[in-house]
Structure formats: structure tokens, C-alpha cells
Amino acid sequence: MSEEFLPFVRPNITPETIRGVAEVLASGWITSGPQVEAFEGELSTYLGGRSVLTYSHATGVLEEGLHALGIGAGDEVIVPDMTFAAGVNVVLRAGATPVPVDVDLHTRNLDAARVEAALTARTRAVMPVHFAGLAVNLDPLYALAKKHDLRIIEDAAHAIGARYKERLIGSFGDIVCFSFHANKNLTTIEGAAVATSDEAVLENLRLRRFHGQKKLDDGGYDILLPANKFNLSDVAARIGRDQLAALDERNRRRRELAGLYFEALAGFDELLLPARGDDGHAWHMFAVCVPFARLGVDRKTFREAMRARGIGTGVHYPALHRLTVCKPLGLHAEDFPNAERIGRETVTLPLFPEMRDGDVARVADTLETVLRG
Numbered sequence: 001m002s003e004e005f006l007p008f009v010r011p012n013i014t015p016e017t018i019r020g021v022a023e024v025l026a027s028g029w030i031t032s033g034p035q036v037e038a039f040e041g042e043l044s045t046y047l048g049g050r051s052v053l054t055y056s057h058a059t060g061v062l063e064e065g066l067h068a069l070g071i072g073a074g075d076e077v078i079v080p081d082m083t084f085a086a087g088v089n090v091v092l093r094a095g096a097t098p099v100p101v102d103v104d105l106h107t108r109n110l111d112a113a114r115v116e117a118a119l120t121a122r123t124r125a126v127m128p129v130h131f132a133g134l135a136v137n138l139d140p141l142y143a144l145a146k147k148h149d150l151r152i153i154e155d156a157a158h159a160i161g162a163r164y165k166e167r168l169i170g171s172f173g174d175i176v177c178f179s180f181h182a183n184k185n186l187t188t189i190e191g192a193a194v195a196t197s198d199e200a201v202l203e204n205l206r207l208r209r210f211h212g213q214k215k216l217d218d219g220g221y222d223i224l225l226p227a228n229k230f231n232l233s234d235v236a237a238r239i240g241r242d243q244l245a246a247l248d249e250r251n252r253r254r255r256e257l258a259g260l261y262f263e264a265l266a267g268f269d270e271l272l273l274p275a276r277g278d279d280g281h282a283w284h285m286f287a288v289c290v291p292f293a294r295l296g297v298d299r300k301t302f303r304e305a306m307r308a309r310g311i312g313t314g315v316h317y318p319a320l321h322r323l324t325v326c327k328p329l330g331l332h333a334e335d336f337p338n339a340e341r342i343g344r345e346t347v348t349l350p351l352f353p354e355m356r357d358g359d360v361a362r363v364a365d366t367l368e369t370v371l372r373g
């Protein structure tokens with residue numbers, strides 16, 4: 001019996017969405033316009049009425065957030081060592097110094113104690129990542145930020161629809177950034193959004209989002225600063241509107257599938273499973289740690305063997321301190337034992353809402369065959 005290849009992620013664009021996109025394409029207005037306005041309104045409503053701006057990509061939002069806070073040369077920004085490379089690139093691009101800190105082995109999130117230990121007189125901001133959709137323990141982090149006058153830019157790329165203590169991520173918090181990249185829980189192909197209650201930051205972000213352009217009463221415009229452009233297209237926003245409407249149900253299914261993984265992998269003592277979290281977990285991905293060195297296999301061979309048996313996997317992520325771009329920071333692997341281990345051992349298993357229950361069993365069985373021979 002040959003079964004269909006199971007990728008580790010697959011975006012779901014419905015036939016209704018495709019019809020809606022076709023209408024936008026035929027409408028004569030395809031870049032930022034009425035669809036973006038509607039999508040921003042719906043996102044704002046979803047996030048409890050907060051101000052929301054959409055963007056072309058989250059890497060841009062994270063960087064613009066730093067600019068809007070005036071963070072640059074001489075400033076330090078604390079980031080988790082276990083995250084996507086954008087987390088460090090944006091800080092470097094803003095001219096500031098990224099300060100990676102180790103994460104918890106199980107939640108893969110940073111915590112207030114580790115952040116506090118990394119504070120210096122130059123620390124201006126923290127960029128926590130809600131890893132895989134599991135909310136960072138935010139109360140102690142915001143308490144620390146208040147005490148030391150720090151700003152927090154939440155990298156919520158994995159966390160649209162996730163909750164912290166019953167509250168939706170993005171419905172509170174300083175500056176919260178979502179990604180709508182093709183692999184994320186809500187996609188616009190490429191795209192992003194930021195939510196904040198800081199009106200000054202919001203106005204600055206809005207200005208900086210489109211060339212630094214200010215519309216004038218005479219119908220013309222002025223350019224107030226040499227900004228970039230990050231606006232979302234109406235075609236993308238149209239996709240996002242349907243994705244948002246389906247988000248909670250799709251995240252519920254992700255939680256269900258994650259639950260099935262925990263059952264199917266319960267007896268697999270070699271694996272380090274991710275922290276389970278609670279019902280607020282958005283389960284953007286299900287990543288396990290495999291002790292490759294101890295088992296005498298390398299990750300590449302393992303992933304090829306999985307692929308040969310019809311199962312796609314991913315690697316999220318190499319630890320930041322390992323990246324060439326971080327060399328000038330002079331980091332030492334010993335300072336990041338958890339991120340180092342996760343980076344070496346992590347494998348992302350297939351998880352997307354359209355998977356069948358039987359797919360989880362198939363992944364678990366294949367994993368067992370490949371690892372135990």
C-alpha cells in the first residue's frame with residue numbers, strides 16, 4: 001500500500017478563498033485598499049479592539065518596531081537563543097546589539113529570571129518568542145520590564161490565536177508582532193500584523209510603513225522621513241480574512257492532533273517531547289528532540305529515512321549562537337546548554353489541521369521503525 005507523502009506543514013487555501021481572491025484580482029484594485037482595511041478591522045476585533053496594522057512580512061515589523069522605539073547603536077536587545085534567525089538579524093540591522101539568552105529545555109521559551117540575569121545598563125528591550133505557539137510566561141516578564149523601564153516586542157509569529165492565562169496573545173502587551181508566512185497558523189502567503197496600544201508607536205509605525213508619507217490637505221503628500229515600504233496587498237488581505245475566520249477551529253484541531261502525538265509517543269523514552277502547555281497553546285508546530293549522538297544516527301540520515309517512508313520533517317531552529325552572523329558577538333556555546341541541545345536534536349513532525357488522526361499514528365510508527373530499526 002502506498003500512502004501519500006505527508007509534509008510537515010501544508011497551507012490550506014479553500015476554494016472559497018480562491019474565488020474571493022479571483023474577485024479581488026478582477027476588481028481593479030489589488031494592492032492595499034478595502035481588503036486591507038477590512039482585514040485590519042477584523043484582526044482588531046479578534047484581538048479585543050486593539051489597534052492593528054498589517055505588513056508585508058513579520059521580519060519587517062520586528063525591525064520597524066525597534067526603529068519606532070528609537071533603538072539603535074549602543075542599545076542591547078535581549079532575544080531567545082532558540083528562535084528563527086529574524087530574531088537576531090533585525091536587531092543587528094537596527095544597529096543595536098542582540099543579547100541571546102538560553103531558553104527552557106521543555107517550553108523552549110525564555111523566562112524572566114534568565115532575562116534579568118542578562119540585563120545591563122544598555123538593555124532597552126526584550127523580544128520574547130512564543131515558541132511553537134506556547135505563550136511565554138508574560139506576567140513576570142512585564143513586571144521586570146516595568147521595573148527596569150524596558151520595552152517588549154513580542155515575536156508572536158507562531159502565536160496567532162494562542163492565549164496566556166485565557167487572554168489572546170496580542171490583545172494585551174506592549175508591541176506584538178504576528179507573521180502570516182505560508183507556514184504559519186494563519187497565512188496571507190507572505191504577510192504580518194502588529195498590535196499595540198501605544199498611540200505614538202502606532203503613528204510612527206504607520207508613517208514608516210509607507211515611505212514616511214504624510215497626506216496633505218491639498219491632495220498631495222510630503223515625505224517626513226526616509227522610510228521603507230511594508231504594506232500588505234489586497235489580494236493577500238483577502239486570503240487573510242478567510243484564514244482569520246477559520247483560525248480558532250483550525251487551532252482547536254492542531255491541539256487535538258498534538259494530544260494524539262502525546263499519546264502515540266508516550267512510551268518513546270528516547271524522545272524529549274515539547275511542554276504540553278494548556279488550552280491556550282496554538283500548536284504552530286510539534287517538535288521533538290531526538291538524541292541523535294546517543295542513538296548513533298545523524299539528523300540528515302534520519303530525515304532522509306523518514307522522507308523515504310513518506311514523512312516530511314523540519315528543523316526549527318539552529319541555535320542563534322551557532323550562526324555565522326552572530327560570530328562578532330563572541331558568544332560561547334556553554335552559555336546556552338538548552339538551546340544548544342534543542343538546536344542539535346530538534347525535529348519538527350508533521351502538524352497541520354487537515355491531517356487525519358491516522359496520520360499521527362503513521363508518523364509515530366515510522367519514527368519508531370527508523371529510530372529503533
Ligand SMILES: *Cc1c(COP(=O)(O)O)cnc(C)c1O
Binds near residue numbers: 059084157
Ligand atoms: C516566521 C517567523 C518570523 C518571520 O516572519 P516573516 O513573516 O517570514 O518575515 C519571525 N520570527 C519567527 C519566530 C518566525 O517563525
